[in-house]
Amino acid sequence: xxxxxxxxxxxxxxxxxxxxxxxxxxxxxxxxxxxxxxxxxxxxxxxxxxxxxxxxxxxxxxxxxxxxxxxxxxxxxxxxxxxxxxxxxxxxxxxxxxxxxxxxxxxxxxxxxxxxxxxxxxxxxxxx
Numbered sequence: 001x002x003x004x005x006x007x008x009x010x011x012x013x014x015x016x017x018x019x020x021x022x023x024x025x026x027x028x029x030x031x032x033x034x035x036x037x038x039x040x041x042x043x044x045x046x047x048x049x050x051x052x053x054x055x056x057x058x059x060x061x062x063x064x065x066x067x068x069x070x071x072x073x074x075x076x077x078x079x080x081x082x083x084x085x086x087x088x089x090x091x092x093x094x095x096x097x098x099x100x101x102x103x104x105x106x107x108x109x110x111x112x113x114x115x116x117x118x119x120x121x122x123x124x125x126x127x128x
Contacts, residue, residue, distance in 0.1 A: 001031060001087070001088045001090040001092070001096060003029055003031065003085070003086040003088070003098055004084070004085050004086075005027070005083070005084045005085075005100055006081060006082070006083050006084075007027065007076065007082045007083075008076075008081040008082075009076035009077065009078055010079065012078060013078050014078060015076065015077055015078070016075055017046065017075060017104065017105075020064075021046075021047045021049045021057070021063040021067065022058070022060050022107075023046070023104070024044055024045065024046040024104075025045040025046070025076075025104055025105075026042055026044050026045070026102070026117075027042065027045075027084065027101070028040060028100070028101050029041055029042075029098065029100050030097075030100075031086075031088045031096055031098050032099075033090045033094045033095065033096045034095035034096070035094060037088075037089075037090055037094075039089075039090070041086050044074065045074050045076055046075065047070070047074075047075055049068075049070055049071060050069050050070075050071050051066045051068050052068040052069075054069075096126070097124065097125070098125045098126075099122065099123070099124050099125075100121075100123045101122045102119070102120040102121040103117045103118070103119055104120045105117045
C-alpha cells in the first residue's frame with residue numbers, strides 16, 4: 001500500500017515549528033488492515049543545532065546560548081508544500097484504515113507527557 005500525504009505551511013508566515021530548536025512537529029501515519037496487520041512510520045519536522053565542537057545541543061538554554069552551527073533543518077518554510085510518501089506491505093485490495101496524526105512537541109524535555117506535546121491534527125480514512 002502506498003500512502004501519500006501533502007503537507008503545507010500555508011498561513012504561518014514563518015518556519016514550522018518556530019522558536020526553540022528543540023520544538024518538533026511530528027507526523028505519524030498508521031495503516032491497520034482488516035487482516036490484523038499494523039504499520040506505522042513518522043516524519044519529523046525540526047531543527048537541530050550543535051556547539052562549536054559539534055555536540056548536538058539537547059537542552060533549550062544551551063541551544064540558545066551555545067549554538068554555533070546548524071546540524072539539520074527539516075522544518076516547513078512559509079508557503080512550502082511537501083509530498084510525503086509511505087509504503088507498507090499490505091496487499092492491494094485489503095480493507096485498511098489509514099490515520100495521520102500530527103503532534104507538536106513544544107517542550108520535549110518536560111517531565112510529564114502532557115507537558116511535552118499536544119495533538120495538532122488527526123485525519124482518518126478507510127480504503128482498499
